[in-house]
Amino acid sequence: MEYYAIVHNDFDGTASAAVYARAVGSLPKTVFFTEPNKLHTLLRSLELRGVYNIMIADLGINANTFNDIVKELRRLINQGAKIEWFDHHVWKDEWKEELKKIGVNLYHDTSTCGAGVIYKYRNPNDNFSRKLASADCSVDIWLHDDPMGEKLRRIVENNKDYSWKNELIKTFFNGILWNDAFDKILEETMSKELEGYKKVMKSYRLLEINGYKVVIAVRWKGPPDISYASQFLMTRTGASVFVSANGKSISFRSREIDVRQFAVRLGGGGHPLAAGAQLKVPLLYRFLNKIGIKSPMLNWVAKVVQNVITDVGFIKYQDKKSISFY
Structure with a gap:
């Protein structure tokens, strides 16, 4: 399946893209990393170019940009796009109703993190996605109940380049939660933290x-x-x-x-x-x-x-x- 992934520029966004890719069995054609307050701008510039599936994950709604988001999503849907949106932030009921009305397939659950929403509703039998979502939720929503989360968060945030997050999405998609290269990154990061x-x-x-x-x-x-x-x-x-x-x-x-x-x-x-x-x-x-x-x-x-x-x-x-x- 060809699709675009639009996710938050953090560990949860990266994990969400990987869990979704495993759920549908393919990596996205393009991953767009953004922030909630910039989502409307990204959507405004998005052209389908023959790709008609779009997933949005770990991006909540800012009240002052909601109308612009609806406008751009309606434009894309009128052009034939099918949109799935997974999120765990607090939403107003009217926001959810409006998006569903224009045709967005919305999965909203505040009990977990973004990757957790996708794991729960799209691929609950995938053991690797369970492990990745557990680590992600541990740090993203401040549960601090999975030690792997503290380690992986440092790996993901070690490099701010989008190319690094893309590589990690591929790594997680292939079922690799940790490798030898991560050990070295973790050691270097921890040393810098102690000085910081x-x-x-x-x-x-x-x-x-x-x-x-x-x-x-x-x-x-x-x-x-x-x-x-x-x-x-x-x-x-x-x-x-x-x-x-x-x-x-x-x-x-x-x-x-x-x-x-x-x-x-x-x-x-x-x-x-x-x-x-x-x-x-x-x-x-x-x-x-x-x-x-x-x-x-x-x-x-x-x-x-x-x-x-x-x-x-x-x-x-x-x-x-x-x-x-x-």
Whole structure:
């Protein structure tokens, strides 16, 4: 079957593409990696060129781009496209109804990760897809219940080039979860992470809001990535919420608080324990941060975070049982 795959630019997107490929028995003609806030732009530029099957995975909806997404999907469907969309982020019921009405075959399940949705509904008897989805969900939705997830996430995120993720999709498609080359990458990545924690320690501020500690960091260069840095800083400071900003976006993490509420207030979204939004820091503060003067940007972000959290309040995450892989 010839098809295009449109997936999130992360481990879950990569795993989703591989699990789907195994489900249909073939690799995609082209994989498009993107972000939720850029999906409408990608769809606008997409031409079928004789390929009439499209899968979209691990891409949630941003309210401000939904109408554009519907418009472009309707265009593609009118040209003969068949579209399957797999996602696990929080959606409004009206979004699901609208997409189904125009002909999108939608699989939506918030109990698992993107790859988990595809495994559950398209290929539940494939043992390899079960293992890959288990590892992926462990880190993507902060379950941290499968050690392979911590290892594979580092492998996938080791190289930001799309060509690397394409190679990994082929590797997973062929039923290879780990190989000797991954051992070397993991060792090198872990060494860089240990050095990187020194940078992280110079780039954060601790707030106390309504009795909860919130640790805020401005992004650093290189490893560790946001997932591991957040765990490190929350453990070190006793914080309930971790926030990071890079000048253009903001991310929230927690083990106990529904941080998606904060991201939604800023126009974004995500998972209850891992979410984000666009947040453009003033140019002057970004420039100062780039040359090593971090306080102005930290102060500005801290004020935004304080206001958002004060308005929304702390909402305890009500755990939902995830799909069992064992």
